[in-house]
Amino acid sequence: MRIVSTTLTTIFLLASSLSFTAQSKDYNAEELTSKYKAEIEQIAPDSSPYDIVESLSKVVFKSVANAKAQGDEKTTKELMQLIVRQQLLPFVDVRFAAYKILGPQLKQSTKEERDLFVDAMERNLVDTYSSALVQYNNQEVRYEPKRDVSNQKMVAVRTELLQPGGKPLSMIFKLRKNSKTGEWKAYDLIVEGISLIDSKRAELSQPLRNDGIGQVAETLLEE
Helix, strand or coil, X not given: CEEECCCHHHHHCCCCCCCCCCCCCCCCHHHHHHHCXXXXXXXXXXXXXXXXXXXXXXXXXXHHXXXXXXXXXXXXXXXXXXXXXXXXXXXXXXXXXHHHHHHHHHXXXXXXXXXXXXXXHHHHHHHHHHHHHHCCCCCEXXXXXXXXXXXXXXXXXXXXXXXXXXXXXXXXXXXXXXXXXXXEEEXXXXXXXXXXXXXXXXXXXXXXXXXXXXXXXXXXXXC
């Protein structure tokens, strides 16, 4: 397994800590995202899922380092949300993840309810990922060797997050290939055996049964 110092996996490391010192309150959000726009556009969604994860991670964390040098804590959070929306979300299958979370409730939903729930999950992902990005502290990650996935529709990219003085953290990215476009997108992360989708489904299952998809989605959007 090889070691890569900047990777998509640390986006989800919410437990790590970071001492942040603001350097400037002046920032240009458009300049930050446009600076790396060309690199993002060079990442082919129909390439190997292993390549997508690694290439995207390098661009994202260059953006993160730049963002942290731009302003105070509030400014940094806003920039992290911008990075997530413009750089990460295009490579995340939010709708598929949302439908997995709905589970059996999906068949009982209307198109309007499904769309509203997808919007709520997208908002939730932006908040989760941006909060995790703030915690990024250049941890090293070990990847499993790249494999041929040409005949597969779903792939699990296994990694280990190396923690100084501690046990490596197992993190598995699950990606799905769109049968029509051939593009790979991430839809779940499993940390130490715990799936983010399964956890969110368990959290929302009772509210979905009791209150319905529309009400749950509206509540999430109001948070």
